[in-house]
Amino acid sequence: MDVHRIEEASLNAWPAMHQVLLDGWVLRFARGFTKRSNSIIPLYPSRNAHAGDADATLAKIRYCENLYAREQLQTVFRLTSIDPQLTTPLAQVLSERGYREADPSLVLASTRLPATAPDEQVTFVPLEDWLAVYCNLTGMNEPARSLHRLILNAITGECGFAVLAVDGAPVACGLAVVEHELVGLFDVFTAAEQRQRGWGRVLVNGLLAWGYQAGARTAYLQVVAENNSARALYSKLGFSHLYQYRYYVSP
Numbered sequence: 001m002d003v004h005r006i007e008e009a010s011l012n013a014w015p016a017m018h019q020v021l022l023d024g025w026v027l028r029f030a031r032g033f034t035k036r037s038n039s040i041i042p043l044y045p046s047r048n049a050h051a052g053d054a055d056a057t058l059a060k061i062r063y064c065e066n067l068y069a070r071e072q073l074q075t076v077f078r079l080t081s082i083d084p085q086l087t088t089p090l091a092q093v094l095s096e097r098g099y100r101e102a103d104p105s106l107v108l109a110s111t112r113l114p115a116t117a118p119d120e121q122v123t124f125v126p127l128e129d130w131l132a133v134y135c136n137l138t139g140m141n142e143p144a145r146s147l148h149r150l151i152l153n154a155i156t157g158e159c160g161f162a163v164l165a166v167d168g169a170p171v172a173c174g175l176a177v178v179e180h181e182l183v184g185l186f187d188v189f190t191a192a193e194q195r196q197r198g199w200g201r202v203l204v205n206g207l208l209a210w211g212y213q214a215g216a217r218t219a220y221l222q223v224v225a226e227n228n229s230a231r232a233l234y235s236k237l238g239f240s241h242l243y244q245y246r247y248y249v250s251p
Helices: 004-013 054-070 086-098 126-139 140-151 199-213 228-236
Strands: 017-022 025-029 040-042 076-079 102-109 121-122 158-166 171-181 182-190 218-224 238-249
Touching: 004 102, 004 182, 004 218, 004 238, 017 054, 025 054, 025 126, 040 086, 040 140, 054 086, 076 086, 086 238, 102 228, 121 199, 126 140, 126 158, 126 171, 126 182, 158 199, 171 199, 182 199, 199 228
Parallel strands: 040 076, 182 218
Antiparallel strands: 017 025, 025 040, 076 238, 102 218, 102 238, 121 158, 158 171, 171 182
16 A cells, blocks of 8 residues: 555545745644644655755754744644654654644555445535534534535535434534545544444445445544554454554644
């Protein structure tokens, strides 16, 4: 499985409002809505002849910090385990600079996509209908909802906005984004009072079935490392660990 391709697809599936390319780093900005869309991701080695020099690295970090300060945002780096030679030295510099580690997460992948139709309890709805359900289930406020809408509208891949209803009442929802033969799952959420009833499994299977019908043959998702219940569910559905990442947040 090409981890670099999945990393690229995951960034495309959850876009920023604008971004800057900086010598192998991608700087993403989205008015502070989620760390994923407001962080710096080192994707490729630097082509600068002085890339290994500590002063050059600090100058590059300071440049980024100034850009995020102009947006009134903390500077956040998202460092993956894909290329340790690229990220390990940077993590050390950031830690020495006072950055704190946050939200260690795992990227999981599976090739076990069901070829059957989604369960009849899972329906696919327009973006606005889905967003209303998501905000109701999660308690998201109006300012965040507006930013969330901007992110979702910016997705270029084919999107499946799924809602699972029981007796006519939505209890879970999630989003699938297809790019070539990959489908990414995002914003998978089940109402707190409806958990441990199997709805998450039904919803995810529905998203995977939709992705298969849209041409995907490999699925990926991101989960917080300490979310043991979600990890157990995804393991039962055939997902396995691919790589990991964590954020480094400026003081």
